[in-house]
Amino acid sequence: MSTSKAYIANIDTKRRDRTLTVRITRMWEVKYNPTSETADSLDMVLFDEQGSQIHALIKKDLIPHFKEVVKEGSVYMISHFGVGNNKRSYQQVQNDSIIWFNSFTSLKFEPEGLVDIPKHKFNFQPFEHLAERNNRKDILTDTNYTKYFLN
Numbered sequence: 001m002s003t004s005k006a007y008i009a010n011i012d013t014k015r016r017d018r019t020l021t022v023r024i025t026r027m028w029e030v031k032y033n034p035t036s037e038t039a040d041s042l043d044m045v046l047f048d049e050q051g052s053q054i055h056a057l058i059k060k061d062l063i064p065h066f067k068e069v070v071k072e073g074s075v076y077m078i079s080h081f082g083v084g085n086n087k088r089s090y091q092q093v094q095n096d097s098i099i100w101f102n103s104f105t106s107l108k109f110e111p112e113g114l115v116d117i118p119k120h121k122f123n124f125q126p127f128e129h130l131a132e133r134n135n136r137k138d139i140l141t142d143t144n145y146t147k148y149f150l151n
Helices: 060-066 127-133
Strands: 004-006 018-030 041-048 053-059 075-079 082-085 097-100 106-110
Touching: 041 060, 053 060
Parallel strands: 004 018, 053 097
Antiparallel strands: 018 041, 018 075, 041 053, 075 106, 082 097
C-alpha cells in the first residue's frame, strides 16, 4: 500500500495510508503522578503548511524509541500513525482529532526551507470574549495580561 501526502485538516480515523509533513511547535512530558520519575506520555502540537494544528502523543512505552528523534521546532514527514477522536479536557489546539505514534510510525527529518511551515501560531481572542470561555474544559485558555504605563 502506498502512502499519500495528507494535511491535518483532512485526516480521519479510517485511512491508514497517509503522510503528514509537520513542524513540532510545542513538546512536553505528561506525568499523571507529579512525583513519578518517568513520563506517561510525550505530547506535541503539530502544525502543517496549511496552518492546521493537531495534538499528538507518544505513549510511555514508546518514549525511549522516539525521544531522541523528535525535536521541538523541527519539521518531519510522519507516516503510519494512529488517529482518534480527541475527547481530552483542556485541549491545546482546536481539533476534534488526536494523533498517536505507534511502533510502526515512521519519522523523516525535513531540512529547514524545503517546506514553508511557520514556527508558531496563536489564536488571540478579544478580551471581552474571555468570559464566555470561563470554566470550559474543552479547550485550554491562557491569559497574559500586561499593563503598560507611559511616563
